[in-house]
Structures are given as structure tokens and as C-alpha cells.
Amino acid sequence: MATEIGGIGVSVKRKEDARFIRGRGNYVDDVKLPGMLYMDIARSPYAHARIKSIDTSKALAIPGVLAVITGKDLVPLKLEWMPTLMSDKQMVLPTDTVLYQAQEVAAVVATERYIAADGVAAIEVDYEPLPVVVDPIKALLPGATIVREDRAQKNNLIWHWEVGDKAGTDKAFADAEVVVKQDIYIPRIHVASIETCGMVASFDKINGKLTVWMTTQAPHAIRTVIALVAGHLGLSEERIRVISPDIGGGFGGKVPVYPGYVLAIGASVLTGHPVKWIEDRSENIQADSFARDYHITAELAAKKDGTMQALRVKTIADHGAFDAAANPSKFPAGLFHVVTGSYPFEKSFVEVDGAYTNKPPGGIAYRCSFRVTEAAFTIERLVDVLALELKKDPAELRMQNFIPPEAFPYKSVLGWEYDSGNYGRALKLAMDKIGYAELRKEQAAKRAKGELMGIGISSFTEIVGAGPSKHFDILGIKMFDSAEIRVHPTGKAMVRLGVKSQGQGHETTFAQIVAEELGLPVGDIAVEEGDTDTAPYGLGTYASRSTPVAGAATALAARKIREKAKLIAAHLLEANPDDIEWKDYKFQVKGVPTKSKTMQEIAFAAYTNHPQGMEPGLEAVDYYDPPNLTYPFGSYICVVDIDKGTGEVKIRRFVAVDDCGTIINPMIVEGQIHGGLTMGLAPALYEQINYDDDGNIQGGNFMDYLLPTAMETPNWELGKTVTPSPHHPIGAKGVGESATVGAPAAIANAVVDALAHLGVRHIDIPITPWKVQKILKDNGVAE
Amino acid sequence: MAVQTAPAKTSGTTRMKIHVTVNGEAHDLEVEARILLVHLLRENLGMTGTHIGCDTTNCGACTVLLNGRPVKSCTVFAVQADQMSVATVEGLEKEGKLDPIQEGFHEEHGLQCGFCTPGMMITAAALLTANPDPSELQIRQAISGNLCRCTGYVNIVKSIQYAARKTRETRKEA
Amino acid sequence: MIPASFEYAVARDIADAIQLLASSGGEGKVLAGGQSLIPLMKFRLAQPALLIDINRVAGLGEIRENGELQIGALVRENDLEANPIVRQRYPILVDTAAVVADPLVRNLATIGGNLAHADPANDHPATMLAVRASVVVQGPKGERVIPIDELFVDTFTTSLAPDEILTQIRIPKPAPKSGGAYLKFERKVGDFAIAGVAVMLTLDANGKVARAGIGLTNVGPTAIRAGRAEDVLTGQTPDDKTIAEAASRAAAAAEPVSDLRGPAEYKKDVVRVLTQRAIVKAVARAKGGA
């Protein structure tokens, strides 16, 4: 029955595919308006420099160039700075100093895309280079170059944040039988969605109405930000319409507000024409928000028998020149304090220092809930370091320590309440699927022959679905989400949501939730998102929050409709509502299946024959403030072989067992996991953005920033367990990011495992062939 | 004192007449020499199914068939396509019937955000024309010039295998 | 990314192309496959005033065996890889063409462009050194043949005069009992090589190496001939010890710099490892193996 209507648990084929497979998607760069102009941006070649002068005359002399906007032009408009999501401020355009390479310096508006680019090439800026600081550890030392001269505070510390029992943790370490300590650097990476960022801004002077099409994961929040940033210019929130059309991948990179957006809006207001701004790939990687860049020192205290007792973590977080991370206001280091992971530590203390450097701002997710990959990688690596120290099998050590299933809901020592879990079951399944015992035997045999093979495990716990609002807000706006459902007289339904799909398949899965709750076929339910003029307010799609929050709102809105529908059914069946039951996706008189009404019949009646005293129509809205986060989890096992000549790591197998609670659409969930795993593989072995001492970016385009292709990506093998969330209306937890969170540690652990007999405890990611080969050479085992 | 000034480069110098057939339809156009084929398709012809992802010939989002071969249309000038035929994602569906490759991507969940999909399908279609029964390795090799950030490629491979199967079956029937 | 403006001319034939090139005052650039040039133009790092499109010049796209293998400069990498003569008798060329950039790029990229661009990261230069190819160039004064060892002057710089065009590659027909292999180590498909090694060997009746050619990719300002390594092999039985010695010599010939693709010392070591493996493969092929 669920299969027929396409309800929960059914692999319904995606509704959104119809346009995408025909090339009929509508992405921002596909939007074309009459009279539209194009904007392009000139950027700084220096990481830190004073702007002595900007000569725009040659650019303005080019036929077709209509305007050049510099920082000085923004001052009278009070638009040269804008607030970040983290209570910092960020330059829209600099008036005197640039703080990182590729920072926006001027915007050229022209009649054609090509002419705008010519204009950018013709702008001449006279810079005076200033000392550069790129290393956050050095940036925090006394006497370091000050990145932010505009601040009263004359150092590079943005904030210090800590959580946990410091004294108790220190004591636990002092008393511990075994302590392991590991420095871990999680490098700067970039989400690099295949679609870059962009906007078409169209300001209607007569009505004072601004319409923007933009690549945003959070259209409503953006609307409010625009109203806050440009309210003084007369842009008023009821006359701002943000449309997030089809989005070519987000992964957190399309949450922040970038200067280009503000400039495109400004250019449209200035010229009275629609203005299109689309980044190229270099701009996207070089200037848009980065992810990670955490310098971590982690320590674990345990008993000799392997019982984990205490965890102490100190981190320096590089935020670049502005703190433009996308974290909930209360948590500047995101949810990093889920770092105790799947283990019942008695004591823990975590501290994070945010540092300014002459690098682009950011600190966004890269397909994970706020800083959760950093946390999962740290603990899962550290557990393996402990296993090596104790000469214990890493699977056994995990099994010994897992938070037991009966302990849920479990309150972690750093304050999180894990909703549900069964970690041992997931690891056991992964071990069975991959043949763990056999692999260990094979490894021993190979090692005896001098061949290098490694097996790595990661048993991670995710934390997704922010709110609840008591803890989570962005710029004060609570992190709820919303759904509005209208059931039309003919029994078809329209669902509108405050979240925004970037490929996750919302048009299908949210329709499935409604199908399940209302008994309407999934094909009769249209889902619409991304237009702030029509959708209810929501905080958007990131941090795997759509299913946990908007999914719940959808289910609850549907249930409101069902409540009303029940009254209408009773009216139609001439029965007491108490005698009506919802069964087999219909209302029937209890025990009398022949006396029933379908939702379609009820919908028609809601507009044609509703009970006296009842409002006509069949609609509902729900704003859902989750009582708690959800905690998806999983166990991954990776097998690698190492080429002793080149140091190349080859992933032979990778088994991923995920538990994301109730599964709405297994096909889509598997697809999400495949993609997440690949974005876990990428930073583990390939991706990194580095900077030289002058602040020059290294890896600023796809020639040098290495996204894995089909040839490097293994054939992921999936398994699942289902442990529903007790507090979510349908028990679902969210899954888009689990695999990105869990995979890097499994891969790193596998490589370390292959080399462990040489005394290796840790290798920083990305694990390049030369890092591996150096170890082989140093130990005399290279080919 | 100015000794000599190099003339500033301005846009819009050479314009050329070209004749291009796109998805079977002939077009006579006058374009600037530097217009990239992908911009010709997207801007001049309004065919926005072909996307731009990287600018450096790495990602393949802009893949089209040029005289039957898959190429990256952001690395070809439109003038180079004079007198040639171009096939894009918009031409895959014929007379209301989806190409097996389109069907495969839908059936096997070979796409998520859809941005790399047109290029990926064009590459796959060319592969199946040349090799109706590719192995998994051959499929992976063939699409190794097309980057996808969402799917992890597993289902793309399955989609192409689906299309290969379907094409072979259809041929057998015919 | 948008290229700067340029004039564009389609060359009718080689003479026309040469004339256009000569008249451009050093500001003209030949457009073949364009897969390296066009990205540089989009970055505006290359801004030629005139692009001379030679893609419509007849006769540059042929492969024929005529005492030697003659490959037209406009032969696309995928066509080279698929050519039956090449597949049958020049497996080293198949190895090479198959790893140039990615499969889509290979539909446009040409062997002539790969050589004339003189990027040390390109794959054909090393292979051409190994097989001791020569290239035919044409200019206002007619045609001349440049031995491969005299072609690569520096990064992006060949010994072609500004008004000369590379039109053909000539590869000596391998003697009996010859075999070659090209191995490239890259982090992912489409990346520049960390290093690449081409080895071409001819064995004598006793199984000794009669003739050896070894070329190295992306470990110096140009592709590099590992002459000392060739000397070590020549006249010797390619046993483990000799191969190891030759590989060490090849590594010594490399002059890499440390960059995003690894530290210099590592790259040298990759040259050593790849040389070893390529020699083994070349010997196997010379003996009639795959």
C-alpha cells in the first residue's frame, strides 16, 4: 500500500529529474531578463596591502562599460562593510586595505559579460604590500602582524571558547594509567560545488521592489540579511523577494552572504537595470568560504584495559580575515564539542581559539553539520592511536567502549543529549559485510611478505538538525523550520517549505512524507521551495537539517490536515469523530472497512460540503522547533593497499553502514551516502588549499584543487541499521552529511594501520603519496 | 613624459559569420571570434542545458558533441565550430521519447543537483555509440573527464549500464 | 573566465598558415586542439593578437607507415590511441596518448600541439625522446626536420622559428625485438604528472639491450633524456641489477622542483620507480609479451 502511494520507505523515482535530464533545470546563470547587465569583479593579487589608488579611467573608456564601483563609492551609502553571520563585519569592498588574496577590490558593470571582464582587466590599482600572516598559530603569538586594524583589540584572537570541566579533566589525565596525545591538522578545503555562486538582481525603482535570483541554501535568512544590510537605503523586507532556483550543489558554500551578492544588488539599484553576477571557478575557490583549517591537539586518557575516561582537546581555528563562518550564534566553533563521539567519557574539556589571518574568510561546513567532521575525525583518529598504544584491535577497543544501546537517550559529558543509537550493531554489521576477521588474517600474511595493506574503522556519531531554538539561532533568528500544505478540492496537494534542495531530492521525499500522512499518491503532491514570496519562513538547508526539522514540520502540518479531515470524514460518514479511525490511508468507521472515505473525497468535501461551523478548505502550516537534535551514526571500514614504490594509496574496499533512523526514500538515502563518502574521500586523499608565506593561494582552480573522478572513487558498499529518533515525528534523522563526517577517519585509519608496524601513529590529511613514501623510505621498506 | 603608449585592448574587434548545426537545426550567426562555444549555446541560442563548471577544461559540465565527439565546449571557440554539427542535452530526447541514457539516469538515481548531468549524459551517450557493451572500468574511464560532486559516481555508472542494456535490448528487438 | 580579444584566421593550407604567422609580427599563435592554449587565454595569461586556426588544413591528420611512422601534427590523441597501426606496432604511443589529460580533452588535443607547446608536463615529449623521433617543420624557407633532441629549448619554448609550424612527427620503425612503455604517475585523472617515464628498448639476439631510449616527463624545464640511464642499459642484459642501476641514473637525470605535486626528492624517486617498471614492461614487450 505504501508502495502504491509512494509513502515512507519507498524508493520513489525522483520527480525533479524530469527537467534535469532534459537540460531544463533553471539555475541562476540560466536566468535572463530584458535589459540585463553583467557585473565582474577585480580582485587583489596581494594577501595584505594598502591601496594607494585605483585608476578606473581605462575601464570606463571601454565601450559598453557603464560603471565601476570601488570601496569609496560605497562609503556614502554605508555599504562598505556588512555584518557576518558570526557578529563580525566583513568588507564589501575595501576603502584602504586588502586583507587576503582575491579579495574584491572593484566591480565593473557592463552591457555584456565579455566587456565586463575587459573592464576588470583594465582597472589599475596601486598597492603597497604589507606583511602577511598566514599561519594562525603564528598569528596568535605576540608581535604578529595585525590583520584587523579596524578592531579595538590589537591582536589576532577573534574569540576563545571553551566547554567542559577543566579541573576535573586535568585531574583525570594526571591520574590516568594511559594517555595518548596527537596533533592533528585538518586542512583548508573548499566545497567546490560544480555550480559556482551567482546572482541576478533586479531592482524595480518604481515599486521599490528588489527581486534576486541567487545561489543560496537559505533564501529567507538572506532576505532578512539584505533588509538588515540595506534597510537604510530603502530596501524593505516586504519588498525583497529572494528566489533560490535550481541549485547546482551547496554543501554549505551557499549559506554565507558574499560581497558579490551585495555588489550585484547595489549595481542594480544604481543602474536601474537587472544585473547578473556569476563567479568563475577561480573566484569561487579563492574567495568564497572555505571549510575546516583546524589545528587540533587531542589527548585521551584511559585505563590499561582500554576503558576510555577523559578527553582533552585544544584547537586553533583559522577563520581568515573576517569571522564569516556559518555557525549558530551561540557556538563559534560549531558543534565541535560532539568530539566525545560514540564513547561515554566521564570527563572532557574542549577549548578553541579563533584566529584572524590574511586568508579568505569562512569556516563553513563542507557537507557536514557545523564542525562535526573535525570532531569525528579527531576522536576516531585518537581511538586508533590509543589502540596502537595498547596494542589492541581497534574494532575490539570500540566495541568495549561504545555508549551501550540501553543508555539512550544519553547525555554526553559536554552537554549533548544523544537521542538514540546502537553503535555495536552497526560496527558488527560492517565487520560482517567486509569480512573483518579474514582481512586481518590476510593483512598478517601480507605483512610477512613485506606487502602493505591496512584496515581502518570509523564509528562516528553525527549531530544534525539544528535547532532546538533554545540553543540555536542565526543572527538571533531561531533555527526552526516550516511547511505549508494546501490540499486542493480535487485531492491534489501543494507543499511549500522554508528549506531549499540543492540536489537532495526534496520534491520527492517531502511529497512522500505527505503521501504517507495523508494517503495521497506521491505523484499528486507538488513541492515548492526557494521563493520567499510564496514559501513560509525557514532557515534553509544545511547541516542535514531539512529532514529533521522541515521534514517534521511537513509531517506535523499534514497531521493537522488529517485532524481536520477526520472531522470531515465523520461528517460525511455520519459518524461520531471518536468512531473514525485512520487505516490503510483512509478514514473508516471503526471495524467497518466498507464505510470509509479517501482523502480525495474529503478534500472535495472540504470545499463543497464541509460541516456547519467549520472553516472551509484543507490547509495547514507548521513551524517546527525541534525538541532536540538528531544523532545519526554509522560504522565504516576501509581497506587500502599501498604501492611501495610511489606511496600511492589505493582503496580496495569501503563498507559503510549508516543509521539515519527512519528512511523515507532508500534510493535517495543511498545516493546521499555515495556522495557523502566521495566528499569524505576527497579531503582524505586529494583536496587541500594551501598558502605560501606571501599569502598566495595554492590550489585555487580545478587544475590544482583535485576533485576525485570516477577513476579514483571506489565502488562504495553500503549497509544499514535503523534506529529511529524517538523525538522526531517520523523517526528520521537526516543523512546528507554522515558519510562526509565518517569517511575521512576510516581512510586515514586504514593508511596508518598499513604502516602501524613501522611505528606510524598519524598522518595528516590529505594523505599524499609523498607523505606515505617518506615513511617507507625512512623505514627502509620502500621499493 | 610619455614615450609611447601601447593601445589599450578593447573588446568587440573581429566579428565573424558562422554556420552551425545544433541538434539538427541550422543556425547562421555573427559572433565575436573570442566567444566560447558554450556561451554561443547558452547566450546566443538560449540553450542553457549545457553548463559551465570550471573554466579550465577539468570538470566537463559543458560537454557537447562536436561532429559527434564529446568535447568541452568552454575550451572551444564558437568560430571553430563553423560548418560543424553540435549536439547538446536538449537534443537527446527525440520525438517525445527519452534517450536510454536519460532514462538510465532517472531510473538509477544517477543525478542529484543536476548540474553535471547534461555533460555526463552527453559523454555517456557518445561512449555507448562507440561501445554498446562497456565494462564498468571502461565506463569509469570514459566519464573521468566529467566531475560530479553529489553522486559519488556509483549510480552514474549504473545509469550508463542501464542505458547500455536498454539500447542492446532495443536493437535486438529491431 | 573570458579571453581578451583577438583576430582569428582560418588557414587554408600550410603556406597560408605560415604567411599569416609571418605577418603577425610574433603576436600570432597557431591554434590546433587548443586544449592548453585556450585555458591560458581564458586566464588572460596568453593574449595572442592573432589566432591562426590550422584545424582545416588538409593532410595534417594522417597516420601512415612509410619506412617510418609518420603522424600528422593534427592527429587527435584519441585517434592516435585507436589507430590500428599504432596499436599493433607502437604500444608506447598508445600508452602515452591514453593518459593525456582526460578522455574529453583527448578528442581535441593533438600530438603536434602536445609537442609544440613544449610544456614539460606534457606526455609525448618524453616518449618522443625515448623513440628518437624527429619532427617536420615548415616555414617560409620550406621544410626542415628537427631531431627530437634539438626541439625542446626551455619551458614552452621550442627551436621552431616564430614563423615555422610543426607539421609531422616521424618515428623510426622499431627493429625486431623492440618494446616500449610509458608510465605516468598522477594523483588523479587529468592532473599533471608527478612524473612520467618513457622507455624504448631493442634487444639483440642474446637478449642484451642493443639500443635504449629513456625520456622523463615533468621533472625539469623540458622533457629530459636520461642518457646515462640509456648507457647503463646498452649492451647489458636487463637483469634486476642493471635495471636498478639504470633507474637510479634516470632519477639522477631528473631536475624537478618542489611544488604542489610533491617535493623534488620524492619526484626523483618516482622517476626511479617508474623507470624500473617501464623497463620491465618494455623488455616484456620486446620479448613479445603484452
Added chain:
Amino acid sequence: MRFEGTLDIAAPRDRVWSFLTDPKQVTTCAPDVQSLDVTDPRHFKVVVRAGVGPIKGTFSMNVEFTDLQEPDHASVVARGQAPGSAVEMRSEMDLTAIDGTRTTMKWSSDVTVSGMIQQVGARLMQGAADKITQQVFSCMKEKLEAPVTA
């Protein structure tokens, strides 16, 4: 990137000095000069084109003689931009008269390239910068040793 060298020049020191410190003369050794604009004896602006093979940038350079100690020491800072890129070259030249007709010039040059050229051309940078720098100084030697044609 630091480059340095020593040149024996068959020319008297005062002639070498006047060549080095005269914008008009010294820029004849800059690569492919497009324009020269002398602001004052210590400052000038020169537009040059430099590169390797097809990679060529037009650099608009502001040059300043930051330290002139006639007749034996000169420091020059040249700073300029090409679209999306910047280059800075800090050079020091020390002259020693060997005799009335010959001069030894010790030179060093610190070159910093930033922006697009550095990013895309990082793998070519060292070689290219080395070559261009060498060319500049060997050109000076050549010009200084050429017969004076006043």
C-alpha cells in the same frame, strides 16, 4: 625568489653608473618595453611585456631608486601589476672599478610574484623569473660594452 650574479663589464665605472641610474638607458634592457614615463630622476614608470612562450603579461611597473650612493651602490624597487597579478623586484647593485676601463657589478634581485600568474604558473615561475633576470643583466653588460654612439 632570489637571484644573484657577478658581471665583469668592460666599461668604466662612471659609465656603468650613469647607465644604471638613467631610466631611459636602463630600461633599454627591460623586456619588451611598451612605454616609459619618467616622473623625476628617482622615479619612473615603465610598461613591459614579459613571459615564457605563449604566457605573456603586460606589467605596468613603478620603479624607484631607493638608495643611490654614487658611484658604487644602487638599490631599486620595482613594483607593478598585470591584470590579476602583481610583481615586486627589489634589486641591489654594487660596482667596483677594476681599473679605468673595467667594472665588476655584483647584483642581487628578490622577485615576488603574486596573484593569477603565481597561481597558474607556479610550476614555471622559478625558471621564467631566473631567465628574465639573467637576460636583463646580460643585456646591460652587452650595451655597456658596445661602442658608444653618441
